[in-house]
Amino acid sequence: MFYLSSIIxxxxxxxxxxxxxxxxxxxxxxxxxxxxxxxxxxDAPMLFRIDRLPRFLWTGMQYAFxxxxxxxxxxxxxxxxxxxxxxxxxxxxxxIPTGSKSELGTAISAHAIxxxxxxxxxxxxSDGIMYTHCLDVESTAVAADEAQAKRHKLLSSLFD
Amino acid sequence: METLQQVIxxxxxxxxxxxxxxxxxxxxxxxxxxxRLHATGKVSxxxxxxxxxxxxxxxxxxxxxxxxxxxxxxxASPAVSHSIASAAYKAGVPLAGPKRDDLKSKLERxxxxxx
Numbered sequence: 134m135f136y137l138s139s140i141i142x143x144x145x146x147x148x149x150x151x152x153x154x155x156x157x158x159x160x161x162x163x164x165x166x167x168x169x170x171x172x173x174x175x176d177a178p179m180l181f182r183i184d185r186l187p188r189f190l191w192t193g194m195q196y197a198f199x200x201x202x203x204x205x206x207x208x209x210x211x212x213x214x215x216x217x218x219x220x221x222x223x224x225x226x227x228x229i230p231t232g233s234k235s236e237l238g239t240a241i242s243a244h245a246i247x248x249x250x251x252x253x254x255x256x257x258x259s260d261g262i263m264y265t266h267c268l269d270v271e272s273t274a275v276a277a278d279e280a281q282a283k284r285h286k287l288l289s290s291l292f293d
Numbered sequence: 294m295e296t297l298q299q300v301i302x303x304x305x306x307x308x309x310x311x312x313x314x315x316x317x318x319x320x321x322x323x324x325x326x327x328x329r330l331h332a333t334g335k336v337s338x339x340x341x342x343x344x345x346x347x348x349x350x351x352x353x354x355x356x357x358x359x360x361x362x363x364x365x366x367x368x369a370s371p372a373v374s375h376s377i378a379s380a381a382y383k384a385g386v387p388l389a390g391p392k393r394d395d396l397k398s399k400l401e402r403x404x405x406x407x408x
Contacts, residue, residue: 211336
């Protein structure tokens with residue numbers, strides 16, 4: 134079941150990338166998808182369960198919206214800082230606790246933080262604390278915990 | 294319809310080029326590795342995302358390809374900037390005038406071996 138869903142997902146991605154629906158390409162895509170699936174470890178965690186699909190889509194959309202908002206606000210702040218003639222840089226490293234127990238939740242939180250401009254996860258320790266480099270320490274230190282709590286709420290309903 | 298498509302694509306092209314430019318300016322102006330990674334690894338990547346969006350709108354036949362590429366770029370770019378920053382920190386590259394460094398104080402306490 135894991136193999137089948139993985140092959141189908143990879144096959145669809147291959148068809149989207151090549152955008153070419155002829156018989157040789159279909160066969161090649163199926164072969165590539167099967168080959169990649171065989172390379173994956175047998176005990177790979179199941180990210181996605183078909184019975185949770187509606188909740189997965191809904192929460193995923195909410196999560197994408199939250200991340201998108203962070204990215205736009207961070208992008209504007211970073212662009213303004215770079216173009217400012219005085220360059221008011223207040224960089225530094227702060228610790229942000231993940232609050233998440235699962236490794237996947239921690240990884241996705243770190244991904245969202247690193248994706249938004251102005252924040253960059255440098256290191257993580259075994260307690261799930263993310264050491265984050267920020268361009269503006271003061272404003273990030275105020276906002277980071279709240280943003281992380283919001284992300285954690287959405288992610289834990291998906292993966293725990 | 295045709296003109297509307299082109300106007301939207303034009304706006305996205307200008308925005309993408311502007312963000313790429315900001316990334317390059319940031320790379321030149323900012324003082325150290327970590328802050329420069331913010332400029333190139335984030336701002337420039339969003340420039341690329343807007344350019345790909347414009348391409349997807351201008352050539353509807355291969356729109357899926359552009360959207361899939363955006364997805365992959367957004368998935369992979371944070372991993373790249375994180376690994377460069379992490380390697381730089383472990384190699385001992387200094388921060389330019391840090392106001393605060395929580396990681397350093399933790400390492401000096403030595404409470405966790407695997408950092």
